[in-house]
Amino acid sequence: MKELLANRVKTLTPSATLAITAKAKELKAQGIDVIGLGAGEPDFNTPKNILDAAAKSMYDGHTKYTPAGGLPALKQAIIEKLARDNNLEYKPNEILVGVGAKHVLYTLFQVILNEGDEVIIPIPYWVSYPEQVKLAGGVPVYVESTSEQNYKITASQLREAITDKTKAVIINSPSNPSGMVYTREELAQLAAVAVEKDIIIVSDEIYEKLLYNGLEHFSIAQLSEEVKSRTIVINGVAKSHSMTGWRIGYAAGNAQIINSMADLASHSTSNPTTTSQYATIEAYNGSQDSVEEMRKAFETRLETIYPKLNAIPGFRVVKPQGAFYFLPDVAKAAEKTGYGSVDEFATALLTEANVAVVPGSGFGVPTTVRLSYATSLELLEEAVRRIDHFVKSKWQD
The missing domain is CATH 3.40.640.10 (Type I PLP-dependent aspartate aminotransferase-like (Major domain))
Known part of the structure; x- marks a missing residue:
């Protein structure tokens, strides 16, 4: 049989964010209480005025x-x-x-x-x-x-x-x-x-x-x-x-x-x-009120979680100014907890601490992980607690 795939797709690297999200969903489907911090999307529903406009357009025949x-x-x-x-x-x-x-x-x-x-x-x-x-x-x-x-x-x-x-x-x-x-x-x-x-x-x-x-x-x-x-x-x-x-x-x-x-x-x-x-x-x-409401919610999460994340042993976090991600350097945490790479450390966080983060290798920074704070403050605080416990329980001086 002739080669099935074009050369242009053979070198593609699968999306790291989609891969970790899929793995987290798989574990959740098995009944495991996984907190997913890999999402690249807001955790709010689309505002009602936008939903209403979409529905109206369909009923008006704009299809x-x-x-x-x-x-x-x-x-x-x-x-x-x-x-x-x-x-x-x-x-x-x-x-x-x-x-x-x-x-x-x-x-x-x-x-x-x-x-x-x-x-x-x-x-x-x-x-x-x-x-x-x-x-x-x-x-x-x-x-x-x-x-x-x-x-x-x-x-x-x-x-x-x-x-x-x-x-x-x-x-x-x-x-x-x-x-x-x-x-x-x-x-x-x-x-x-x-x-x-x-x-x-x-x-x-x-x-x-x-x-x-x-x-x-x-x-x-x-x-x-x-x-x-x-x-x-x-x-x-x-x-x-x-x-x-x-x-x-x-x-x-x-x-x-x-x-x-x-x-x-x-x-x-x-x-x-x-x-x-x-x-x-x-x-x-239409009204932009919902945009500002979401921004304020993200800002509250940032200000609450940043000091807690930065206090985890081996984590070094540059405070974000925008978007909804942290990108802590966790190389020391990975080393002191016995892992050969940050990718291995991130996998262990998912399988042992039930927290899904995206390895920074997918973004060109293999000493980091990306954590999305596009989830509730309650879940974010629990995720940080789990990560902190995971690191401290495995730390080797």
Whole structure:
């Protein structure tokens, strides 16, 4: 029999987050009391006004195809959101609505990358960035940041990583998995290098609404028209409005790129789900009270759990500024409890302490684990108690 699989899929690395979530669900199905801290989605239901708008759209007969790049009314809602929240002006032909921010990113890389083109990816990174680049024939080029740098790369690091094959750099702020946020000045320094070296900036801002302790979001595209012209902003309603399952994201940027993305989408997804698009119109045009309520809940969890997590022996935690993740360095805890790697330590946490965390190796930082605080405060406190007991019971001086 001839080879069944294409070469492009043979090097794919399965999603670490989905794998740990699946394992946790498997144990729960066996009746084991597992606390899952691997989820990359808010634990709140989609707000009622959005649910009602979705239902109304269906009863009003809006159940047919839409343009591949999204409903004109939704594009307008996104344009108004970008003007209102980010002081950014776009035209309808500079907006693409897609099947979630993840697929929008996938489509973007398919459109901009040729075989061998390099994309600079800061470490730590969201698990799908490298795989999507590789699927488009590109080459991921990793730039390491450390906890001492608050997991943010510098302009000098970016400059050193650029070659004549570099096509783009990905900036994810607030970050998954670190929760760190680039300041306006840090973004300006990175943007200056991108402009000088003539590369595209892919700005993933999906966690834009989840910022804490008075921080306000700033998009790199706001710096100047020159920076904006080479930036593709990626965003959506998954995290901000607790709509992960609705699968709506968008790209805003260069009209030529956006048009090509729409052409590609017309041959792959046809269009984003119609009902979800009408729900998203309400998400952006309707009351934003629920967005702030969820943000406050996450902030309370952050402030409550951070000191407790940081007090666990062998854990070193950089306090997150956004999103809903902790990324503690647990190398010492793994070593002192007798495990050869953090991956083994994370597996033991799941099977012995019944707490599911995601090994940081999936994000390019193998000395860490990612813990999501997108679950109730009660469960978070119990999870930390279990981890603390697990570490202390196995600690070897």
